[in-house]
Amino acid sequence: MDADDRLRIALATDLDAAFERLVDGHADRLFTIALRMLGDRSDAEEAAQDALVRAYRALAGYDAARIRELRLRPWLATIVLNLCRTRGGRKARRGPAPISVDALPPGSNEPASAESAGPVAVAERHAERDRWAVWLADLPPAYRAAVVLRHVDGLSYPEMAVALGRPEGTVKAQVHRGIRLLRTRLEADARLVQEMTA
Amino acid sequence: MTTHDATIERELATLTETAPDRLRPAVLAEVGLVDLFARVDSPLGPLVVAWNGLGVTRVDADQADEAFQARHLATTGRRAYRADVVPTRLTRAIERRLGGDRRATIELDLRGRSAFEQDVWRKALEIPRGEVRPYGWIAAEIGRPRAVRAVGTALGHNPVPLIVPCHRVVRTDGSIGQYSLGGPANKRTILRSEGLDPDGLEAMAARGVRYLGSDTTGVVCLPSCHHAKRITPAHRVPFRTLRAATVAGFRACRSCRPASGAALAAA
Numbered sequence: 001m002d003a004d005d006r007l008r009i010a011l012a013t014d015l016d017a018a019f020e021r022l023v024d025g026h027a028d029r030l031f032t033i034a035l036r037m038l039g040d041r042s043d044a045e046e047a048a049q050d051a052l053v054r055a056y057r058a059l060a061g062y063d064a065a066r067i068r069e070l071r072l073r074p075w076l077a078t079i080v081l082n083l084c085r086t087r088g089g090r091k092a093r094r095g096p097a098p099i100s101v102d103a104l105p106p107g108s109n110e111p112a113s114a115e116s117a118g119p120v121a122v123a124e125r126h127a128e129r130d131r132w133a134v135w136l137a138d139l140p141p142a143y144r145a146a147v148v149l150r151h152v153d154g155l156s157y158p159e160m161a162v163a164l165g166r167p168e169g170t171v172k173a174q175v176h177r178g179i180r181l182l183r184t185r186l187e188a189d190a191r192l193v194q195e196m197t198a
Numbered sequence: 199m200t201t202h203d204a205t206i207e208r209e210l211a212t213l214t215e216t217a218p219d220r221l222r223p224a225v226l227a228e229v230g231l232v233d234l235f236a237r238v239d240s241p242l243g244p245l246v247v248a249w250n251g252l253g254v255t256r257v258d259a260d261q262a263d264e265a266f267q268a269r270h271l272a273t274t275g276r277r278a279y280r281a282d283v284v285p286t287r288l289t290r291a292i293e294r295r296l297g298g299d300r301r302a303t304i305e306l307d308l309r310g311r312s313a314f315e316q317d318v319w320r321k322a323l324e325i326p327r328g329e330v331r332p333y334g335w336i337a338a339e340i341g342r343p344r345a346v347r348a349v350g351t352a353l354g355h356n357p358v359p360l361i362v363p364c365h366r367v368v369r370t371d372g373s374i375g376q377y378s379l380g381g382p383a384n385k386r387t388i389l390r391s392e393g394l395d396p397d398g399l400e401a402m403a404a405r406g407v408r409y410l411g412s413d414t415t416g417v418v419c420l421p422s423c424h425h426a427k428r429i430t431p432a433h434r435v436p437f438r439t440l441r442a443a444t445v446a447g448f449r450a451c452r453s454c455r456p457a458s459g460a461a462l463a464a465a
Contacts, residue, residue, distance in 0.1 A: 016231060019226075019229070019231060020226060020231065023222050023225050023226060024222070027217040027221055027222055027225070028214070028215065028216050028217050029214070030217075031215055031216070031217035031218075031221065032213070032214045032215045035215050036213060041218075045217070045218055045221055048217060048221060049221055049224050049225050049228070052225040053225055053228045053229055053251075056225075056229040057229070128209070129209075129212055129213060132209045132210065132212075132213060133213055136210070136213065147210065151206075151207050151210035151211060152210050152211065152213045152214060153214075154211075179203055179206055179207075182206050182210075183202050183203065183206060186202060186205070186206065187202070
């Protein structure tokens, strides 16, 4: 029995007493999913907060048997993804996506040099993460959601099928296509670096 | 799987983030499992206000955070987290209420309080700004005419003073009486800020005047009723008991309902 199994039983027994554990256990991952889907920290904070509040209200309306059957990880992912979708839609109508490659500080695409260490290495490590975050943000939403759930959040394919409401085969294909697009970006970037340093 | 794919997956796995610290209390407060608190200005100086997603939960005198948190936990059973500001939606409603607008709705979260206490507090909310009512009036109005002491206790335990205006409830003998938010001097200060003259009211009560009638309208009121305030001195008829007024042909005001608790006042 893992932590979420114990949590489901606790939630079914006394929602108010156990809900804080759900927040503790899932706030970071819901924030991460929202941040990777929306690209903006304050939007992500709002989406994650909203998702947890909705989760509480939904649980308050479920009977104990239904809560015990609930698969918490994919269920919560569905809630936050739906909120990201409505937010993302609003953003898209308002203007450009919050993160684009152009928004990166100059130099952040430069390769890490082997002899770097200390603060420089840390800064480069940050730049490397930023680069991947931007590439991820540039994926089409369906692929992005699949890649985020599989490789950032670490859901299994069966869990993802529940979270995304699609057959496992479809979900797998979306992950693979997303990874393929990221590989293209990585390779194009590597070529560019080679040309510039040649 | 290519080596590139392994790199990609490894890089993606580093993209996890930690949620901001305020997310957790914000969620728990929104669903009413913990409360937030911040300071607001009032006619009594700064006060601490606590709330959650269901409404305002407590108003208390300004004090150190730790003291407030300890007392909050003891009285509500919930932890209180310090917030930077009270949400504008709440401050606006509180200001409107303190300003006398009884239509301004303030959501209150009074879970865990008895039905009797909630009846008392809800009734106190009906007392207009600038007016006062005796404890016995509340008791009679909520259908518990003999529960005067219990009404006093419930008002003393009012978790949201100023918002639920327990300062507008006075003793049956007409004296201003006690106040939970920092004592009787504060009660006078707030009443004065609401346009009532507590000393004048007490002086009148000391002379035995409990009701004021108008010989032009034939209506008798509690002395602080806005209708009573409009009676010119020449037409003002003071009464010690409501019975005396009734015998003299006066009818009870429908606004301040002086008959509520009158039996007790006469005793």
